[in-house]
Amino acid sequence: TGTVTLDTGFTNTASCESAITYIDGDAGILRYRGYPIEQLAERSTFLEVSYLLIYGELPTAEQLGEFTNKLGMHTMVHEEMRRFFDGFPRDAHPMAVLSSGVSALSTFYQDSLDPFDPEHVEASTIRLMAKVPTIASYAYKKSIGQPFLYPDNSLNYVENFLRMTFGVPATPYDIDPEIAKALDMLFILHADHEQNCSTSTVRMVGSSNANLFASVSAGVNALFGPLHGGANSAVLEMLSDIEAGGGDVKSFVNKVKNKEDGVRLMGFGHRVYKNYDPRAAIVKKAAQDVMNRMSGPDRLLDLAMELEEIALADDYFVSRKLYPNVDFYTGLIYKAMGFPTPMFTVLFALGRLPGWIAQWREMISDPSTKIGRPRQIYTGAAERDFVALEQR
Numbered sequence: 001t002g003t004v005t006l007d008t009g010f011t012n013t014a015s016c017e018s019a020i021t022y023i024d025g026d027a028g029i030l031r032y033r034g035y036p037i038e039q040l041a042e043r044s045t046f047l048e049v050s051y052l053l054i055y056g057e058l059p060t061a062e063q064l065g066e067f068t069n070k071l072g073m074h075t076m077v078h079e080e081m082r083r084f085f086d087g088f089p090r091d092a093h094p095m096a097v098l099s100s101g102v103s104a105l106s107t108f109y110q111d112s113l114d115p116f117d118p119e120h121v122e123a124s125t126i127r128l129m130a131k132v133p134t135i136a137s138y139a140y141k142k143s144i145g146q147p148f149l150y151p152d153n154s155l156n157y158v159e160n161f162l163r164m165t166f167g168v169p170a171t172p173y174d175i176d177p178e179i180a181k182a183l184d185m186l187f188i189l190h191a192d193h194e195q196n197c198s199t200s201t202v203r204m205v206g207s208s209n210a211n212l213f214a215s216v217s218a219g220v221n222a223l224f225g226p227l228h229g230g231a232n233s234a235v236l237e238m239l240s241d242i243e244a245g246g247g248d249v250k251s252f253v254n255k256v257k258n259k260e261d262g263v264r265l266m267g268f269g270h271r272v273y274k275n276y277d278p279r280a281a282i283v284k285k286a287a288q289d290v291m292n293r294m295s296g297p298d299r300l301l302d303l304a305m306e307l308e309e310i311a312l313a314d315d316y317f318v319s320r321k322l323y324p325n326v327d328f329y330t331g332l333i334y335k336a337m338g339f340p341t342p343m344f345t346v347l348f349a350l351g352r353l354p355g356w357i358a359q360w361r362e363m364i365s366d367p368s369t370k371i372g373r374p375r376q377i378y379t380g381a382a383e384r385d386f387v388a389l390e391q392r
């Protein structure tokens with residue numbers, strides 16, 4: 001009660017207090033728990049960053065070892081769960097399979113479902129971090145008709161995921177450590193981004209005291225959409241379309257400016273950043289490095305850079321403060337690494353997972369948390385009397 005203010009899309013409404021991630025959108029600054037994203041991307045690892053986000057501090061060597069060992073004990077999924085994948089059609093989108101898989105975890109682990117029991121919270125945290133890469137790789141294997149590989153805990157987190165995704169039982173899988181490192185770095189860049197659509201969804205679902213698996217599964221579904229995590233796939237489709245149409249970047253930009261068929265420059269613009277997305281700057285450099293290593297010069301990378309240059313010099317984009325966001329160059333890297341387009345958003349989900357978990361845990365332990373329940377401005381009919389069917 002009281003005055004209700006309309007704020008469609010929550011552009012100016014804080015839904016919580018949080019000590020996890022700091023963004024200054026005008027200055028292009030992103031920090032996790034105070035640490036600048038540039039330093040973490042260059043010097044840390046995804047598991048360290050996950051620990052930092054979830055538990056609040058960078059781990060000591062001993063804490064990191066313990067965390068890694070705990071994850072190692074849970075990388076396999078329940079054998080019955082492997083059968084779930086038989087039921088999905090082969091052309092199922094891997095994000096749909098992933099969210100179903102995450103949701104299904106709550107059917108197996110009755111000892112991980114109570115949001116107010118610290119042991120349950122910890123067990124669901126470890127299980128999610130350990131099993132989501134396995135579920136993600138199975139979603140991919142299913143789509144190409146190859147057998148699932150069991151995890152190999154002698155490998156690190158990202159190497160293990162790469163092997164389960166690209167390895168086959170018949171041949172030893174040769175891991176390229178530079179590629180694994182690049183993917184690890186991309187996961188760091190995606191690990192948290194305060195109250196974005198999927199994270200707000202995780203918190204919203206969790207605010208009803210739903211368990212962590214249910215909440216994160218909802219987050220995966222929110223990330224699926226093309227305006228959010230789906231943008232990385234949409235960028236690659238956009239670049240491929242431009243190339244197929246003869247590579248005319250200028251006329252594509254004109255189409256965007258004229259808002260023809262509602263077409264947008266995917267991978268551009270952000271609700272919070274009104275400056276260069278600091279993650280995009282790091283990704284752009286990595287794209288050039290990975291491509292040089294994997295596949296040599298790439299026509300789509302050239303097109304992306306041309307598109308960026310034209311857009312950043314155009315008043316339409318300048319006046320609206322539209323800059324490349326994290327999704328603009330990531331798809332090109334994922335493609336060079338061998339991932340098919342539908343898997344791109346799954347990679348985003350793998351990276352965002354520790355952020356979702358950290359935010360859910362922060363919400364659950366915050367005594368000021370209330371169930372998420374926005375108000376509305378009613379615009380429907382005023383009171384009127386029911387009319388019997390025969391009189392309508």
Ligand code: CMC
Pocket residue numbers: 009196226227228229230231256263264265266267268269270271272320322325326327
């Ligand atoms: N291309 C062309 N015009 C755009 C774009 C774009 N990518 N983004 C915003 N605009 C225009 C929009 O048409 C509007 O113009 P006008 O004032 O003339 O109507 C103005 O800029 C403001 O846009 P908005 O839609 O009100 O801004 P928003 O804060 O609601 O949307 C956004 C943010 C990210 C959804 C939007 O910029 C967008 O659709 N971008 C393309 C999709 C994308 O790359 N998403 C990834 C976001 S970053 C990572 C993630 O969350 O996954």
